[in-house]
Amino acid sequence: MRERLRIAVLGASGYTGADLVRLTLGHPRLEIAALAGNARAGQAMGEIWPHFAAHPGLPRLERTDAIDFDALDIVFGCLPHAAGAELLAGIRGARVIDLSADFRLQDAAQFAEWYGVPHPAPHRLAEAVYGLTELRRAALGSARLVACPGCYPTAALLALLPLAEAGAIAPDGIAIAALSGVSGAGRGLKEANLFCELAESASAYGVGRHRHMPEIEQELGRAFGRPVRVGFTPHLVPMSRGELLTVTVTLAGAAPGDLREILAQRYAEEPFVHLLDEGRAPSTAMVRGSNHCVLAVFADRVPGRALVLAAIDNLVKGSAGQALQNLNAMAGWPETLGLEAAPLFP
Amino acid sequence: MRERLRIAVLGASGYTGADLVRLTLGHPRLEIAALAGNARAGQAMGEIWPHFAAHPGLPRLERTDAIDFDALDIVFGCLPHAAGAELLAGIRGARVIDLSADFRLQDAAQFAEWYGVPHPAPHRLAEAVYGLTELRRAALGSARLVACPGCYPTAALLALLPLAEAGAIAPDGIAIAALSGVSGAGRGLKEANLFCELAESASAYGVGRHRHMPEIEQELGRAFGRPVRVGFTPHLVPMSRGELLTVTVTLAGAAPGDLREILAQRYAEEPFVHLLDEGRAPSTAMVRGSNHCVLAVFADRVPGRALVLAAIDNLVKGSAGQALQNLNAMAGWPETLGLEAAPLFP
């Protein structure tokens, strides 16, 4: 293996791609060989992004079709769903880490149902590794195509999978209330994304039907050993980054303290997943800009139920950071490489 | 009855008291006779509050014990819980509208359990009218002591009571996820209330145990005809005003569309409660600064459940506005008097 891996980021003009570039600048063993973004091809990152105005050394954006993929070790896909799947599926030399939704669902029909288009490359689905690093790292060492989980599923599954696998919670009755910063909506020019529409306002969206549902259900279903349905209601709150999930679960014989214990043991050696001290509730300020996930468990007011809470930075652990963590696992490096920075607060 | 009622506001140096003063300025039949705030006695409202800097005509704050209650028609209590209960309970001439938690719970023992102090005036509890205007207005005409509901209970009960009374939802399994602006935490000098601690951050608090729980349970219990327990998790989000509730309910034979229909009929004539068009989710921007409550119903992803959503301005419909609405009902005036202003957006 080379001393430094040569990477490309497709979609470097979006928030996810840009955060990947930001993190990559602090990674000692990566070299950015190419940045792509068709609509902005020819522009410098410092023109497209304020935070790169003082980082003139980055490559200019180029068109995706101008990239020599054979000269690369790793290709990161940060494109909208369905936009890059065919291209990524055809890459042979480089290993692919996709941050879009394209290779997360294993069932092409389900993809078509939730995303409204036929899957562009169904033949690669079986092979794609669902890159929730903490729970799939065994498969990453040899993976050629990694599908990074969605931001909400990352938090939900880190909170719930160990509990489901341990049989401590029931598969039915799960209700997830999620709060998200605005960057999750992307950099698209929509009225709903304007500052004045969002400041001093909280709203629910995708109520009863959000594209991250089937992804959560797919992975929880594996853990429970049978199909499950989860309630999931995301809310948009006036901040740029951060995601907070409060999950109501039905206890399966266990007590809330047992849930704590299961999570404590499961994540004892994990550098990025932290169970908070008993009685302390998560805040997105605990993770902003970092790859951390913080978890907590509380007894619910309703007997027989518990509350599991999780906070992540949607652009880092929920996207670009986890992608880099996956790369580290794929390369056999320490998973924390380039991801050690503490959160930024205030 | 006098052409203008003479009112006093106890606690005019807090957010709730100040918003009551703001609304009162637009009410044609009220005269502010006295404003009280012991810690700020002697100061002008324009010194204490930026938004009254250009409203020099308001009375200066005085000490509570300097007020001649016999010269008043209405006393509004905007003091912290337990701080004003004894005083308010002893007022004889004026009618009392209390915005604190003191007279909401009918059971003094429950008050002591949740608020950590013995109830200061248990003998008045039986008489206090729980002032959720839309659902108790019949009792307001002759009320001498009105306990305005908490902000979260206001939104929760407007969403749930008609459904409970109609038997359309089950008493068990209710899970409320609530988002609140920071003003709900008051103007106290706590590190947790500082700008830098809250900006760009979302957090949960009071998880599993929040003082608004027993109040919601008391009123839902009446409607269901038996004791209930509700899950309720409040979250703090970086905005000043507004409250958004997403309630997961278990259907009792009904379909989500039935829930819509029940709410539509129940609130058809109400000036301040609005059921949104099907498929539209509430946002606190719909109500900021106004006495409105907006509601919506969605089918949940989990069969047999539904989602009921509600948004209010915590300081208006959740507090000062509802207090004024109660006053209008007590005085036999149109309930909208002084409360007609549209929300402020952006």
Add this chain to the structure above:
Amino acid sequence: MRERLRIAVLGASGYTGADLVRLTLGHPRLEIAALAGNARAGQAMGEIWPHFAAHPGLPRLERTDAIDFDALDIVFGCLPHAAGAELLAGIRGARVIDLSADFRLQDAAQFAEWYGVPHPAPHRLAEAVYGLTELRRAALGSARLVACPGCYPTAALLALLPLAEAGAIAPDGIAIAALSGVSGAGRGLKEANLFCELAESASAYGVGRHRHMPEIEQELGRAFGRPVRVGFTPHLVPMSRGELLTVTVTLAGAAPGDLREILAQRYAEEPFVHLLDEGRAPSTAMVRGSNHCVLAVFADRVPGRALVLAAIDNLVKGSAGQALQNLNAMAGWPETLGLEAAPLFP
């Protein structure tokens, strides 16, 4: 005159037009006869705006060319510059209050220079009354066409004109630093207006060349009796509403206390312009949502200079509120009609 004047708002899908509608709802002598917005024609205000979701009684938007202008008393123009000038210039029956930049500059060549297009209706320029109410109300009674000042010029001129007229400040050396909320940039779909681009960020824009410069210079030039040039640097800060100006002026023989005295006398009877107590600095929180302007004067650190500060709500006193104040003056009504509401805080 009719009991209620029939008005139309052209551009009701923009922030200015919407705030005019909001204020109009609280005005006792206006009737909204028509709302126009070509791109949204057919839609209800409650679909276009969150804060009208609970105000279903408003007219739907229609196309401008569908409006019967002969049936109207007043037409408010809230369109982008140059977009409505020709139409407005051709209206004969109704009186026109234009909130755009089109009729502010008296010199068509100057308009062309700063706005990049020939003036669409130069023949009406001489007749247009520059609607800075406090300083031009004598001309409003008979005005057929009123050009409401820009938001920055409103604050700048309220602060400076009395001082210039009194000869207390020098025409040279004026430097205006302005801070503005984001709503001043309008509701257009530009990347720069997205929440994530603006939150937690302050920036300067239009540095050295902003379209409000010639307008300020035109009016100051009249007061000084000779052409002037002013430095003016606007900054964008992460809030929706509000404008704060800090103006460095060179004293012409006067002392800072003299400036205070001039402003105090000039605005003693004005309902919307308030000189703050000595030593108190303006904040936009003092005026949010209201038609107030607050002013202050300080000695500068540099001898021979002073600082004059002003805060307004850019959408109210800086736009829709002043337009309504102008209407009141045109109709011979109290200028405060419909504008009495106190600011919203927090």
Add this chain to the structure above:
Amino acid sequence: MRERLRIAVLGASGYTGADLVRLTLGHPRLEIAALAGNARAGQAMGEIWPHFAAHPGLPRLERTDAIDFDALDIVFGCLPHAAGAELLAGIRGARVIDLSADFRLQDAAQFAEWYGVPHPAPHRLAEAVYGLTELRRAALGSARLVACPGCYPTAALLALLPLAEAGAIAPDGIAIAALSGVSGAGRGLKEANLFCELAESASAYGVGRHRHMPEIEQELGRAFGRPVRVGFTPHLVPMSRGELLTVTVTLAGAAPGDLREILAQRYAEEPFVHLLDEGRAPSTAMVRGSNHCVLAVFADRVPGRALVLAAIDNLVKGSAGQALQNLNAMAGWPETLGLEAAPLFP
């Protein structure tokens, strides 16, 4: 010299101290030997700060008098002015980097005038190096006591000193308008620092008299070779971090392009000071969380004047980052060590 220097941070419960700890975690040659904060002694950083909740390895806070200063290489003072001066002045073994205002002004009488107390250790003033790294690094190698500049002076002096030294601007007529995030006000429990008081609001403060004035004047006076007075008006805007200065200067024969050229040459080799492309205005988003300073020059509307703009993160380049940069210079290390991270955006 040791492989790793042992440092202590006095005042680790304040924003400046915490940001120093955050940055130190990414510095390869520092070891945090002690963290002090008397009011919080005994507590873990993860209890005091959200962003350290997932960083359990940090030392607990201890009382200042419990620290063995002889075992340290470097002591960082992050205490309020006058609180730590005597202690710091008495430290003999370790080198001291003070982030407070105590050793910035060389004249003890001036300190007393502006800070309202006699200087606690005037005998060390002559020796203290004013740690504006880019302009004083020659003196840092042997410095025992470094006084880090204030946040506003850092930005102002980086923008102005090279121009003053080159004789390109006049010493008179300087007017600085500054915008600052709230963290500059510290973590103290003041009503003015509460979220609800600051959100959606911009205000001026310290108008005509701010403690950073004499510091700016002291350093500019050195450069100009004679005493100067500068106008300086800071404004508080609703964001946590970031500082933006717009400085109006009078040209001394030079053209605005000359100013650009002077800055370009002066900072060509500096890793943290960047002149933006012509026509581009600074934004604090360009520097958030990083040690960068971005600069720009524009022609002013008023002939003979120019505008120089600067943006920094007040907690990093304006405080903790510059302190670390100074440490690097003192130790003979690359100045960028531990400070390479790109800004966080959005």
